Amino acid sequence: MKNVAPNRSNYIKLKDELKFARLGHELLDQKRNILVIELLTLVDQTVDYQSRVEAALARAYASLQEAVMVMGKLKVANLSGAVNMQAAIVLKERRVMGVRLPVVETEFTGEGPYFSPLDTSLRVEEALAAFKNALSLMGRLAELKVSLMRLAREAKKTIRKVNALEKIAIPDLKETLKWTEGRLEEAEREGFLLMKMVKSRLEKSKGGGDGAAL
Amino acid sequence: MKYFVLGDEDAVLGFELAGVSGARAATAEEAEEAFRKALLEGDTGILIITEEVADLIRHVVDRHLFSENFPLIVEIPGSRRTGQPGRDIRALVNEAIGIKL
Numbered sequence: 001m002k003n004v005a006p007n008r009s010n011y012i013k014l015k016d017e018l019k020f021a022r023l024g025h026e027l028l029d030q031k032r033n034i035l036v037i038e039l040l041t042l043v044d045q046t047v048d049y050q051s052r053v054e055a056a057l058a059r060a061y062a063s064l065q066e067a068v069m070v071m072g073k074l075k076v077a078n079l080s081g082a083v084n085m086q087a088a089i090v091l092k093e094r095r096v097m098g099v100r101l102p103v104v105e106t107e108f109t110g111e112g113p114y115f116s117p118l119d120t121s122l123r124v125e126e127a128l129a130a131f132k133n134a135l136s137l138m139g140r141l142a143e144l145k146v147s148l149m150r151l152a153r154e155a156k157k158t159i160r161k162v163n164a165l166e167k168i169a170i171p172d173l174k175e176t177l178k179w180t181e182g183r184l185e186e187a188e189r190e191g192f193l194l195m196k197m198v199k200s201r202l203e204k205s206k207g208g209g210d211g212a213a214l
Numbered sequence: 215m216k217y218f219v220l221g222d223e224d225a226v227l228g229f230e231l232a233g234v235s236g237a238r239a240a241t242a243e244e245a246e247e248a249f250r251k252a253l254l255e256g257d258t259g260i261l262i263i264t265e266e267v268a269d270l271i272r273h274v275v276d277r278h279l280f281s282e283n284f285p286l287i288v289e290i291p292g293s294r295r296t297g298q299p300g301r302d303i304r305a306l307v308n309e310a311i312g313i314k315l
Contacts, residue, residue: 043304047304053290054290054291057290057291058291060228061224061225061228064224064227064228064231065224068224068227073227076227076231077227077230079231080227080230080231081230083230083231083232083233084233085232085233086216086233087216087217087232087233087234088215088216089215089216089217089259089260090215091215091259102286104259104260104286108233110233124231127228127231128231128232131228131229131231131232132232135217135229135232135234138217138260138262138288138290139260141288142260142286142287142288143286145286145287145288146279146286146287149279
């Protein structure tokens, strides 16, 4: 990147740029560290919730299957129409380093019993409770998973930026700065030498011809 | 905001029992259409999708997972899964992002 004119104003500009790049690098580095720490805690939590959801779901599927075996699929499906329970989600937001992360709260409205116990199996109630349980766990899992994905993406972007600054932008600036500095010094020496030559020539002509032609 | 479930018959039946509306999907076209519909319905806060169905329309799901805000997507094992664990979350992050945790 030596396409700048090696003059003093550019030199000052480059120096400022380098300072700015270093500051940016430092800030991004901090951001990266925070993101990685956040990610690590989130991953552990998510793995935990994942296994909990899977266990809850396995139970729920099992009791549903039993209910279907006792009553038949059609009847269970009909009953599901009678359930007027509503699972409402309240979505909030939190921010980590400018990344918007969801916070999920699940609320259930509608009280049981939803259908007559006559002619229905206990297994249906069981399945209902199990799915309800799985559902509330799932809200949290969704929150964690989505947060994880977004944070990880942001972390990746940040790492790329940090690396770009560290490996390309800053060394490049440094090199250009050095080159400009060298050229400036060279010009200074040249100027100095020129002055010296002029002076010595002046003196020589003064000593020899006493005001003769310069 | 509400839940919406997209999956095989048993999964949808189960969640309907808990008051969640859902759509059944067996083919990629069905899944994609149901997925689009669920997104268009502004009231959907969390979309529950079974892994089998998600695999059918993996590109659509993954794109949504990273970009837009709502709905949030959560993948669950389907009712017919035979015990092997789902995609490990760490592996998922590694695969999608390319950083190791």
